[in-house]
């Protein structure tokens with residue numbers, strides 16, 4: 254357990270660092286920008302199709318899941334690149350596993366997108 258005294262300034266600083274991470278992700282990371290564009294398209298479509306409350310929960314949940322997976326994947330990639338700039342079979346496993354997490358979240362997002370949008374668009 255951390256025995257340091259609670260400090261509101263430290264908590265505010267933590268938020269600042271976290272927002273800096275978001276800025277790094279959405280501005281510098283190509284995948285971050287692609288996922289941001291996909292999320293904006295999904296949200297605009299959701300407003301246009303007037304989806305229900307539970308559909309909003311599903312759409313916003315999968316968008317968040319993709320962002321969380323991709324942010325953690327990016328962080329792990331950056332850490333791995335520092336720890337082992339040269340090829341290492343264990344780093345390959347770490348990076349492939351992190352990429353798999355993004356893939357799972359992305360598949361789920363596509364599936365939910367189909368379930369929510371396709372009937373409203375084409376049926």
Ligand SMILES: Nc1ncnc2c1ncn2[C@@H]1O[C@H](COP(=O)(O)OP(=O)(O)OP(=O)(O)O)[C@@H](O)[C@H]1O
Nearest residue numbers: 284330337338339340341342344345346348349352
């Ligand atoms: N240092 C390394 N050692 C072993 N394998 C690596 C290493 N760096 C990359 N790889 C392999 O190459 C793949 C792609 O790695 P990379 O870091 O380029 O990820 P990426 O998904 O292409 O990056 P980005 O998300 O920036 O486009 C990894 O999943 C892993 O299989």
